[in-house]
Amino acid sequence: FGFIQDLLHKIPTPKIKLHKFFSYIKYAVLVFMVFLLPVLFEETFFCKFCPAGGLTGGIPQVLMNPPLREILGWLYIQKMIVTGLIVVFSILISRFFCRTFCPLGALLGLFNSSSIFHLQLNKIKCVNCKKCSKVCPVGIDPLVNTNSPECIRCLECVNVCKFDALKFKQGVKGKVLKQEVQI
Numbered sequence: 001f002g003f004i005q006d007l008l009h010k011i012p013t014p015k016i017k018l019h020k021f022f023s024y025i026k027y028a029v030l031v032f033m034v035f036l037l038p039v040l041f042e043e044t045f046f047c048k049f050c051p052a053g054g055l056t057g058g059i060p061q062v063l064m065n066p067p068l069r070e071i072l073g074w075l076y077i078q079k080m081i082v083t084g085l086i087v088v089f090s091i092l093i094s095r096f097f098c099r100t101f102c103p104l105g106a107l108l109g110l111f112n113s114s115s116i117f118h119l120q121l122n123k124i125k126c127v128n129c130k131k132c133s134k135v136c137p138v139g140i141d142p143l144v145n146t147n148s149p150e151c152i153r154c155l156e157c158v159n160v161c162k163f164d165a166l167k168f169k170q171g172v173k174g175k176v177l178k179q180e181v182q183i
Contacts, residue, residue, distance in 0.1 A: 001052035008090040016092045030103035054083035094137045109149035121146045126165035132157035
């Protein structure tokens, strides 16, 4: 679904920068819609509105199976409204769903600081050109927060750095397993 959002964002339109506040919504979604509400009501909630399922499963199923069209109800309409809104916002804002509502993104973000895959910044080599910040699809400034919980390890910042100040590293608790990855 992230790949689909990346494709949507390539559509030439004016782009909007997402305020950092919105990145905290996904943690509330994780706590309430994935953990709390299903325990309280013994029913899943997030799956009913997840645009990834609507776009990659719901729409293709309805298109390929005409008999399904006769039994579509309000839940499907709600899911398509949410999916449509996410598609529109993904055109305007890079990785909109992943950055704002995706509980999997929240869960991965919680463990991002202990990942064996990380970025390393050499402040001596860095000339503060800010090219790394400009190419980041999730709006991170690697100079301020090199291994942000929001980082998706796309390595765009590493690729754009002409001064070799940013490196992709693999290691456990400070011990480097592999020095460099050629991209």
